[in-house]
Amino acid sequence: MIMGTWPDDYDLNDTPEIGARIIAFIQDEMHRLEEYDNKRPQGSGLAYVFHTHSYRVAQDIKDTCLYMGLGDLVAENMYWATLPHDIGKRMLPVEIWNETEEQPSADLKNLRRSHTDLGAAIVKEELGDIDHPFINLMTDIMRYHHEQMNGKGYHGLSGDMLSMPVRLAAIVEAFDGWRIKRPHYGDRDISVPGVLKRMREEKGAAHFDMKLFEPFAEMKMREP
Ligand SMILES: [Fe+2]
Numbered sequence: 557m558i559m560g561t562w563p564d565d566y567d568l569n570d571t572p573e574i575g576a577r578i579i580a581f582i583q584d585e586m587h588r589l590e591e592y593d594n595k596r597p598q599g600s601g602l603a604y605v606f607h608t609h610s611y612r613v614a615q616d617i618k619d620t621c622l623y624m625g626l627g628d629l630v631a632e633n634m635y636w637a638t639l640p641h642d643i644g645k646r647m648l649p650v651e652i653w654n655e656t657e658e659q660p661s662a663d664l665k666n667l668r669r670s671h672t673d674l675g676a677a678i679v680k681e682e683l684g685d686i687d688h689p690f691i692n693l694m695t696d697i698m699r700y701h702h703e704q705m706n707g708k709g710y711h712g713l714s715g716d717m718l719s720m721p722v723r724l725a726a727i728v729e730a731f732d733g734w735r736i737k738r739p740h741y742g743d744r745d746i747s748v749p750g751v752l753k754r755m756r757e758e759k760g761a762a763h764f765d766m767k768l769f770e771p772f773a774e775m776k777m778r779e780p
């Protein structure tokens with residue numbers, strides 16, 4: 557269903573009309589996500605800002621693709637396909653993201669994770685008339701970036717059902733989320749090596765595709 561590998565066989569610039577419409581859609585949605593972030597209660601300072609998280613994740617994906625030698629075209633397509641992965645969050649009430657000292661309940665977690673399907677619904681609504689493989693890539697990443705290799709993620713899809721781009725997005729997006737200091741983390745180490753260690757030793761192959769995790773981790777450790 558969502559097999560498929562790295563997007564190296566199309567360039568959005570080669571189909572200017574479709575490409576420009578897709579990019580405009582993504583930019584518009586990123587503005588909406590920023591407006592949504594601005595509506596969220598600031599309290600003692602909002603740590604997990606969704607639109608800035610999204611830009612960091614997209615940049616990390618791009619850098620990882622380049623680091624793995626997948627080439628500029630794949631890196632560029634992956635950047636744009638990943639940037640809007642959390643746009644569905646704006647469809648949910650702002651209060652549900654408020655941080656607490658306790659772990660969020662399972663119900664709250666599921667409600668939060670429904671942003672994956674809500675985002676895919678926005679894409680369908682706005683770009684459903686376009687038949688282009690990029691739309692499928694972007695929608696897969698949006699819908700499945702909270703899956704786990706062991707099938708215990710939001711939709712219960714196991715690793716063999718997840719494409720390489722989706723597996724990489726799941727890694728990079730989790731890393732960025734865990735780098736942000738949140739009240740329920742207590743005194744957890746959120747440094748780059750600390751988060752990578754936690755991902756490797758506590759989550760590991762049950763959660764992530766380690767063949768993609770290691771190049772990502774290597775790239776992050778080499779960053780200045
Ligand atoms: Fe997400």
Ligand SMILES: [Fe+2]
Pocket residue numbers: 609613641642729
């Ligand atoms: Fe995210």
